[in-house]
Amino acid sequence: MASIITVKSVPFPDQRPGTSGLRKPVATFRQPHYLENFVQSVFDCLDQRQGQTLVVGGDGRYYNREAIQIILRMAAANGFSKVLLGRGGILSTPAVSALIRQHGALGGIVLSASHNPGGPDADFGIKYNISNGGPAPETFTQQVYERSLSINAYRCCDTADLDLDQEGTTELGNLVVDIIDPVTDYADLMETLFDFDAIRRLLAGGMPICVDTMHAVTGPYAREILENRLGAAPGSVINATPLDDFGGGHPDPNLVHAAALVAQLNSDDGPLFGAATDGDGDRNMILGRRFFVTPSDSLAILAANADLIPGYRGRLTGIARSMPTSRAADRVAERLGISCYETPTGWKFFGNLLDAGEITLCGEESFGTGSDHIREKDGLWAILFWLNILAAREQSVEQIVTEHWASYGRDYYTRHDYEGVDTTRATELMDRLRDQLEQLPRQTAGDNPVILADDFCYLDPIDGSTSAGQGLRLLFADDSRIVMRLSGTGTRGATLRVYLERFVPPGGAINQDTQTALAPLIERAEALANIRHYTGMERPTVIT
Ligand code: VG1
Ligand code: CO
Numbered sequence: 001m002a003s004i005i006t007v008k009s010v011p012f013p014d015q016r017p018g019t020s021g022l023r024k025p026v027a028t029f030r031q032p033h034y035l036e037n038f039v040q041s042v043f044d045c046l047d048q049r050q051g052q053t054l055v056v057g058g059d060g061r062y063y064n065r066e067a068i069q070i071i072l073r074m075a076a077a078n079g080f081s082k083v084l085l086g087r088g089g090i091l092s093t094p095a096v097s098a099l100i101r102q103h104g105a106l107g108g109i110v111l112s113a114s115h116n117p118g119g120p121d122a123d124f125g126i127k128y129n130i131s132n133g134g135p136a137p138e139t140f141t142q143q144v145y146e147r148s149l150s151i152n153a154y155r156c157c158d159t160a161d162l163d164l165d166q167e168g169t170t171e172l173g174n175l176v177v178d179i180i181d182p183v184t185d186y187a188d189l190m191e192t193l194f195d196f197d198a199i200r201r202l203l204a205g206g207m208p209i210c211v212d213t214m215h216a217v218t219g220p221y222a223r224e225i226l227e228n229r230l231g232a233a234p235g236s237v238i239n240a241t242p243l244d245d246f247g248g249g250h251p252d253p254n255l256v257h258a259a260a261l262v263a264q265l266n267s268d269d270g271p272l273f274g275a276a277t278d279g280d281g282d283r284n285m286i287l288g289r290r291f292f293v294t295p296s297d298s299l300a301i302l303a304a305n306a307d308l309i310p311g312y313r314g315r316l317t318g319i320a321r322s323m324p325t326s327r328a329a330d331r332v333a334e335r336l337g338i339s340c341y342e343t344p345t346g347w348k349f350f351g352n353l354l355d356a357g358e359i360t361l362c363g364e365e366s367f368g369t370g371s372d373h374i375r376e377k378d379g380l381w382a383i384l385f386w387l388n389i390l391a392a393r394e395q396s397v398e399q400i401v402t403e404h405w406a407s408y409g410r411d412y413y414t415r416h417d418y419e420g421v422d423t424t425r426a427t428e429l430m431d432r433l434r435d436q437l438e439q440l441p442r443q444t445a446g447d448n449p450v451i452l453a454d455d456f457c458y459l460d461p462i463d464g465s466t467s468a469g470q471g472l473r474l475l476f477a478d479d480s481r482i483v484m485r486l487s488g489t490g491t492r493g494a495t496l497r498v499y500l501e502r503f504v505p506p507g508g509a510i511n512q513d514t515q516t517a518l519a520p521l522i523e524r525a526e527a528l529a530n531i532r533h534y535t536g537m538e539r540p541t542v543i544t
Helices: 034-044 064-077 093-102 138-148 184-193 196-204 218-229 259-265 295-304 328-336 351-355 379-393 397-408 423-436 519-529 531-535
Strands: 004-008 022-025 053-058 082-090 107-111 123-129 153-157 168-172 175-180 209-212 273-277 284-288 291-293 318-322 339-343 361-364 368-371 410-421 450-455 472-476 481-486 494-504
Touching: 004 064, 034 064, 034 123, 034 138, 034 153, 053 064, 053 093, 064 082, 064 107, 064 153, 064 168, 064 175, 093 107, 093 123, 093 184, 093 379, 123 138, 184 218, 184 379, 196 218, 196 379, 209 218, 209 259, 218 379, 259 273, 259 284, 273 379, 284 295, 284 379, 284 397, 291 295, 291 397, 295 318, 295 328, 295 361, 295 368, 295 379, 295 397, 295 410, 318 328, 328 339, 328 397, 328 410, 368 379, 379 397, 410 423, 410 531, 423 472, 423 481, 423 494, 423 519, 423 531, 472 519, 481 519, 494 519, 494 531, 519 531
Parallel strands: 053 082, 053 107, 082 175, 209 273, 318 339, 318 361
Antiparallel strands: 004 153, 022 123, 107 123, 168 175, 273 284, 284 291, 361 368, 410 494, 450 472, 472 481, 481 494
16 A cells, blocks of 8 residues: 655745646756655645546657656545546646546646747747636646745655556546556547548549658557548658657747748648647648648638538637737638637636637637647648648648638738747847837827727736726737737746737739838837847847
8 A cells, every 4th residue: 555645845935837737847857856846836736636627748858758757656646536648748738627527637738848849958848727627727837836836845656657558447545547548539539520521532543642740649640640540651751750859950840940841841742731740749841842831821711611620520619829820810700700709828728718619710820730639739620621621622832821811811920939039138129019008009109190009908808807807908000000918928037929920812912022122110019119229139040
């Protein structure tokens, strides 16, 4: 019989969760009691945990296995009756969300720092998801943070390490640990949403595709679904083995970090469809041959084509997008006569709207798209949605997107990131711009004045909660928009994100290069916020 021990510890002052859980360098997490304190703080905020099920898994990054052993010992000592664990400690973020829902679990713990690099000198992260399968709302993460500031002990069992690679049921004290195949349930769920026969005809019929899972968690899921179940040629999924350092790369699906994929799609005899996913499998990038689909457009196009997809035909109730995401989806919602919501950055803000049935699809400019099938964004789901559209429309990615622009107009869109900025300087930049917001609409600058400027404050229409300080928005007379905010997922210094967009109505110049089309707005952002001065950088570190 395992005995429960109480270990004394002292609080750490820096355990406030950000946009998506607590993310820190591995070295921080490896400090004695650091992970334990945070996990105990989460458990302490779950009064109803006795006898409940918890789903646990991670993206396989460095420290994943050690962290899982600690969490199992603590779950056993904190009254849970069962933990569902992915074999090898592997579960993608969307798979955790699906499992929580399928098994009626109290919640789940996802171990990931998503798109941040992994390895002993890189990042680790932990996030708690609630019983609807979605990230815990701010009220909960705030309670956890407050608890972490006063915690002085945690509980664990004095049991030996479990073999994480052996499927089946084991007991750890009073806790049952059920180690399951990480892929099967998720893959089965996908089969209920999409026309697998039509996609199989497309892929097995020979359409070449390339999906780069970036040595991260989606590899086994994509292999099983795309190659085994849908008949894509072997090797269609590249970098498919999860590595604890993601092969030394950034598992971030964008044009900069998925360079190998982009090179393939740019060749004359290369694939006709390309996609990439991130560290924990919730992000996606969609490419056609020599063609990039912005995530904002992708959300709009999924919505506009939802009637082609079995799981979504005739049942869109509404769409939500994060505030910095372009308004392309709003135009589709308007034409469909359904509601459209604007939420702060981060998936946790979609949960209430999804639970209430107010929205069916949602997305973010940061390569995130998802639906009411789970409560997280879902990279492979988005890839399957696109493949289903391609199969139904028998057109190329480029044709589908350009027809969309011709019909709805085009929202030119780019995000400029300035990473690793001195935190004080980044805060100064934001403070200074915030101070000017009130005057800006009254100062007529040239022929395109600012007509609205504010710091986005969200009122959740379902539970009435408010979230202030969610990003500075500047709207101009010609309907173009600049948004600036500081990242809540970085672990070193500050990251300034500048989001720029301009709408060109149908019939206008919809085939320009994005950076050229947005050049005047990019200059305007510099003039208003003195970005070079405050960041000390001549240009952004990443442009997406
Ligand atoms: C970023 C993105 C945001 C996303 C979050 C988590 O947050 O901008 O849209 O929800 O990452 O995604 P921030 O605060 O750094 O801008 V993931 O795939 O890292 O869980
Ligand atoms: Co992610």
